[in-house]
Amino acid sequence: MSNNLDFRRYLLHFAFAALAVCGISASAFAAPTAYPLTITNCGRSVTFEKAPERVVSVGQAMTEILLSLGLADRITGTAVWFSPVLKPFEAENNKIKRLADNDPSFESVVETDPELVTAEFEWHVGPNGSVGTYDQFSKVGINSYVAPADCAAKDNATGGDGVRKEMLKTEVIYREIAELAAIFNVQDRGEALIARLKEREAKAIASVARVKVKDIPVIFWFSSKEINGEAFMAGRNGAPAYIMQALGAKNVITTNEEWPLVGWETVAGLDPAIIVIAGMDRRRYAADDPAVKLEFLKTDPVASKIDAVERKHLVVMDSQAMSPSIRLVDGIETLAEAIRQFGLVQ
Amino acid sequence: MQRNGRGGFAALFLLSLAALMLAISLAVSIGEIVIPLQTIAEAIANRIFGASFAIKPVHEGVIWDYRLSRALVAASSGAALAVTGAILQALLRNPLAEPYVLGISAGASTGAVAVMILNLGSGVLTLSAGAFLGAVAAFSLVSLLAAGAGGGTDRIILAGVAGSQLFNALTSYIVTTSANAEQARGVMFWLLGSLGGVRWPDVFLVAPVAGGGFLICMFHARALDAFTFGTDSAAALGIPVNRVRLILVGLTAVMTAAVVSIVGSIGFVGLVIPHAARFLVGPAHRRILPATALIGAIFMVLADIVSRTIIPQQVLPIGVVTALFGAPAFAFILYKARRPV
Numbered sequence: 001m002s003n004n005l006d007f008r009r010y011l012l013h014f015a016f017a018a019l020a021v022c023g024i025s026a027s028a029f030a031a032p033t034a035y036p037l038t039i040t041n042c043g044r045s046v047t048f049e050k051a052p053e054r055v056v057s058v059g060q061a062m063t064e065i066l067l068s069l070g071l072a073d074r075i076t077g078t079a080v081w082f083s084p085v086l087k088p089f090e091a092e093n094n095k096i097k098r099l100a101d102n103d104p105s106f107e108s109v110v111e112t113d114p115e116l117v118t119a120e121f122e123w124h125v126g127p128n129g130s131v132g133t134y135d136q137f138s139k140v141g142i143n144s145y146v147a148p149a150d151c152a153a154k155d156n157a158t159g160g161d162g163v164r165k166e167m168l169k170t171e172v173i174y175r176e177i178a179e180l181a182a183i184f185n186v187q188d189r190g191e192a193l194i195a196r197l198k199e200r201e202a203k204a205i206a207s208v209a210r211v212k213v214k215d216i217p218v219i220f221w222f223s224s225k226e227i228n229g230e231a232f233m234a235g236r237n238g239a240p241a242y243i244m245q246a247l248g249a250k251n252v253i254t255t256n257e258e259w260p261l262v263g264w265e266t267v268a269g270l271d272p273a274i275i276v277i278a279g280m281d282r283r284r285y286a287a288d289d290p291a292v293k294l295e296f297l298k299t300d301p302v303a304s305k306i307d308a309v310e311r312k313h314l315v316v317m318d319s320q321a322m323s324p325s326i327r328l329v330d331g332i333e334t335l336a337e338a339i340r341q342f343g344l345v346q
Numbered sequence: 347m348q349r350n351g352r353g354g355f356a357a358l359f360l361l362s363l364a365a366l367m368l369a370i371s372l373a374v375s376i377g378e379i380v381i382p383l384q385t386i387a388e389a390i391a392n393r394i395f396g397a398s399f400a401i402k403p404v405h406e407g408v409i410w411d412y413r414l415s416r417a418l419v420a421a422s423s424g425a426a427l428a429v430t431g432a433i434l435q436a437l438l439r440n441p442l443a444e445p446y447v448l449g450i451s452a453g454a455s456t457g458a459v460a461v462m463i464l465n466l467g468s469g470v471l472t473l474s475a476g477a478f479l480g481a482v483a484a485f486s487l488v489s490l491l492a493a494g495a496g497g498g499t500d501r502i503i504l505a506g507v508a509g510s511q512l513f514n515a516l517t518s519y520i521v522t523t524s525a526n527a528e529q530a531r532g533v534m535f536w537l538l539g540s541l542g543g544v545r546w547p548d549v550f551l552v553a554p555v556a557g558g559g560f561l562i563c564m565f566h567a568r569a570l571d572a573f574t575f576g577t578d579s580a581a582a583l584g585i586p587v588n589r590v591r592l593i594l595v596g597l598t599a600v601m602t603a604a605v606v607s608i609v610g611s612i613g614f615v616g617l618v619i620p621h622a623a624r625f626l627v628g629p630a631h632r633r634i635l636p637a638t639a640l641i642g643a644i645f646m647v648l649a650d651i652v653s654r655t656i657i658p659q660q661v662l663p664i665g666v667v668t669a670l671f672g673a674p675a676f677a678f679i680l681y682k683a684r685r686p687v
Contacts (some may be wrong), residue, residue, distance in 0.1 A: 102522070229543030230661045253659060260660045263542060265412050268404050269379035302407035 030187035039179055042122065042151035044134065046143060051185040052116040056099070056109045058131055059120020060085070061325030062147055065177055066118070067092060068326060069189050076112035079104035079131075080124065083281045083320055086327075106132040109142075116143045118180070120324075122150045145183065148172050149324030163256045164237035167245065168324055170201055170332075177326070197329050201246070204329070204336040208247050210346045211339065215250035218335070219272040220322060222259055223280075224287035227296050230261040231287070240276070240322050243331045247339060249274070268302050274342065275308045276335060280319040290316045313342050355633055358626065362640040366421065369647040373417035374409060376651055378659070381405050390414070411545060417647055419544040419552050420664075423609050424619075424646025425639040426556040426601040429563055431616025432623070432638045433594050436570040436631065438502050441679060444616030445481075445602040448502070449509030451613065453484020454606035456513045459520050474551065478603035484509050485599055539610035539665030541650050548608045555604040559597050560639050566590060567631040574629070612665045614672020615642055621679055645671075 038047045056077045057063040063078045064086055072092040077099040085093040099108045103124060109117055109131060117137055119125035125132060125144050137144045149172045174194045181190020220234035234240035235257045244251045252270040253262060275297070279290040287293050294316075297309045308314065315338040321331030339345060375386055388399035389409040431444035445451045457480020458473050491505035563570070569590045572580035581587050605612070623637035649667040656662055 224543075225540075226543035228545055229540060255657075255659055257660070261542070262659055263378065263412075263654065263661050265408050266378040266659055268408060300407075301411040302404055305402075305404040305407055 030191050033182050033185040033187060037182060039182070041179070042126065042146045042148065046145060048116075048143065048183055052114070052143070052183065054112070054114045055116045055118060056104075056112055056114040057118050058104065058109070058124045059118075059147070061320070061323060061327075062118050062120040063093075064089070065180060065326055068193055069177070069181055069184065069186050071184055071186070072096065074184070076114050077104070077109065079109075080120065083318070103130050106136060110140055114142055116145060116183075118145045118147075120147050120150065122146050126151070145180070147324065148176050148179070164235065164258060165256065167237045167241055168239050169242050170197070170246075170328055173324060173326060173328060174198070193326075197326060200329050201332055204333045205246055208336045208339045208345055211248050212344055212346055213273075214248065216248070216274060216339065216344060217252045217270065217272045218244050218249045218274045218276060219252050219267060219270065220244075220276045220278070220317075221287075221293060222278045222319065222322065223282075223285045223293075225285045227286040227292060228300070229286075230263045231267070232259040233262040233267070234258075234322065235260050238322075239324050239328050239331065243322075243328070243335055246332055247336055249335070249339070264300065264303050268306055271306065272308050273344075274313045274315060274335075274338060275306075276315045276317050276322075276338075278319040278322060279316045282319075311342075313338075355627060359636060359640070362637065362644070366640055366644050366647070369644050369651075370414075370417045370421060373420070373647050373651050374413045376655060377408065377413060378654075379405070379408055381409065385409075415546045415549050416541050416544050416650065418549045419608065420541055420646045420650040421643035422549070422552040422556040423605045423612070424615055424642040424644070424649075426552065426559060426605050426642075427612065427615040427646075428619035428623075428638045428642025429556075429560055429635060430598045430601050432620035432631070432634055433563060433570065433598055434616070435620055436573050437591060437594060439574060439576065440500075440502060441621065442503055442617065442676075443506075444614075444620075445598065446611065446613035447510075447617060448506035449484045449488050449513055450481050450599065450602045451606055451611040452510045452513035452517070453487075454478070454481040454603045455611045456480045456517045456520070457483070457603070458607050459517050463520055472607075474604055474607035477607035478599060480513070481599040481603045481606070482596075484513050485595065487512075539612035539668070540661070540663050541609050541653075542661060544608060552604055552608055555601055556639075559601045560635065562593070562597055563635050564632065566594060567635060570594075570631040570635075571629075610663075610665065612646075612668050614668050614676060615646060618672050618675040618679070619645060621675075 033051065035051075036047050036049050038045055040046075053074055054076045055066065055071070055074050056079075057066055057075055058078075059080045060082050063075070066072075066075055067086070067089040072089070072095070075096050077097045078093075079098065079100045080103065081098070081101050084090075097112065099112070117125055117132070119129070119131070122129070124130055125134070125137070125146055127133060129136075134144050149168055174197070177190050177194050181187050181193075220240040222232040222234065224231040233253050234251060236251060236254050237256055238258050241251045252272050253260065277290055277293045280288055282288045287296065294314065297303050297306075297314065303309060315334060317331055317334045318327065321327045321334060374390075375381070375383060385401050385405055386409055388397070388401055389406045391397040392399055392401070392406060393410050427445065434443040434445070434448065435441060437443075445454075454477040457476040457478065460480070461473050461476030488502065488505045488509040491508060492502040495501040495505065569580065569585045572583045572585050573590075577587050580590075619642040620634065620638050622641055623634050626641075627633040627637045646664075646668075649671070650664055653662045653664045653667045656667075
């Protein structure tokens with residue numbers, strides 16, 4: 001029975017890969033966008049009379065998608081950076097004005113005279129945006145677009161990092177790429193990018209199709225405010241949960257919060273087989289540095305006794321790969337590689 | 347209610363001590379991982395008496411390094427915060443005085459955050475030292491403000507409000523200007539207080555501070571009684587008013603700083619507990635202080651259990667729990683303390 005299921009999944013992966021290959025060949029025939037273009041974005045309807053010439057991008061993941069679509073020359077300003085930009089875009093990105101590392105002010109966005117402001121997070125641009133609300137931007141003639149990943153079935157009204165009601169999937173990233181490609185009339189580039197990402201995703205999933213144990217229990221540790229304190233662990237529905245589900249692993253944390261604070265006693269009780277720790281350049285909280293996390297796992301009287309730690313089933317993954325971004329596929333590849341390395345595949 | 351009987355007080359004291367022991371035992375037995383009572387006893391015997399019961403290392407670690415140290419820090423912090431509240435209420439002759447309301451906690455937080463984020467003192471200053479300096483700065487500022495406003499018991503509370511706002515703003519400023527984009531809302535969470543990261547070294551810092559502070563206060567119990575009738579009456583009774591005030595205010599700053607640097611800023615414990623103690627044992631400080639310390643310790647241990655267990659897999663900041671209980675109690679005290687119209 002289970003073998004049969006495995007085989008069916010295998011076929012499915014094969015079909016995925018085949019589709020992805022077809023996608024590449026079809027991409028050359030993408031039609032140009034017909035304006036005015038109206039799309040539904042975060043529960044409201046947004047209309048574009050023409051492809052925007054000038055755009056401000058608030059949020060690193062958003063900026064990296066625009067750069068991947070070859071739109072560097074149309075970006076008049078960026079803000080909200082977590083880590084260095086993806087290597088291939090370094091030179092282009094250095095030429096673009098960085099309005100702020102964190103939240104830019106409303107006026108600094110308006111000053112660059114954009115036609116459109118795009119945001120990765122609804123709390124920057126949204127009904128109660130800290131940078132500006134939809135209304136504030138539309139009053140000065142600026143259109144706004146927010147990443148569907150941040151508002152599709154996610155509640156940002158609570159504090160913290162929000163609460164997801166349904167699981168984030170790469171599909172929503174692909175949708176975002178397709179929408180942005182349509183807005184900027186670069187559909188062929190959008191389709192090619194999506195096809196490449198889908199192909200990589202399918203390949204990584206296929207590489208661990210034959211795991212020894214179903215539902216490998218995994219936990220994602222982002223950071224902690226004090227090294228011995230409670231840890232920000234990935235919740236049930238965020239990007240890390242999708243990575244785990246896609247690869248046949250299981251997130252042992254079952255709350256809807258995006259990054260709930262979890263005590264180490266809880267982690268020890270859940271006994272994960274793999275611990276994924278975030279690597280990042282940020283150095284704000286005590287446990288931001290992955291080396292510090294590894295040291296804690298080695299020395300803490302309880303954490304050091306967790307099976308995954310004793311077996312050294314620890315993976316360092318770039319923090320951007322744990323967020324709704326095009327780097328999510330890197331995350332899938334990283335965990336797939338680890339599952340193979342730890343000998344959990346037949 | 348035997349408020350004044352010596353026997354009654356002794357009985358109450360022993361009862362409270364037993365309740366504290368019970369609360370700590372509960373804290374050690376309750377948690378995400380279900381551990382049988384026998385295992386808990388064996389783990390503690392292993393560590394204290396060097397016994398060699400065979401139990402899972404994870405279990406032993408959870409009981410000894412996580413739960414027990416945490417419960418002891420909670421008890422010490424609760425006692426320290428409650429006692430500082432009792433001292434301030436006596437010194438300032440104000441039923442609403444406590445470190446949180448007077449901005450001392452806010453100042454300590456600013457000091458701790460400055461050391462943590464700005465690397466102020468470039469590694470020489472510890473978190474606790476930073477918190478202490480912040481606490482002293484806040485209390486000095488608030489006292490100056492109150493004195494400048496003509497003194498009086500109401501002024502000090504108003505000055506405390508202003509001081510709290512100023513130091514909270516400073517903390518926010520440090521956090522938002524020197525933090526990176528992500529979870530800039532998150533550091534504020536730490537300021538609500540959390541016992542998550544405490545280990546034995548923290549016990550060895552907070553417990554002596556709480557215990558030592560308590561003993562020094564007990565030594566000044568008579569002076570505190572005198573202060574409740576005003577400084578003039580205290581001076582008339584032959585109490586060296588300025589010296590005692592300086593000692594007690596310094597002690598308040600040390601105790602608040604120790605607690606804030608280890609568990610963050612926790613409000614309402616210092617405000618509510620002394621009133622509960624007064625209600626139970628009457629107005630004499632030689633009784634109020636032990637009662638306050640014990641009830642504060644019990645309250646904090648129980649609040650920590652609630653914060654750890656109310657949401658499965660997640661932790662609620664303990665400051666949220668204390669405020670949930672403390673804010674209504676604060677309102678009740680206000681109502682009781684109302685002036686006849």
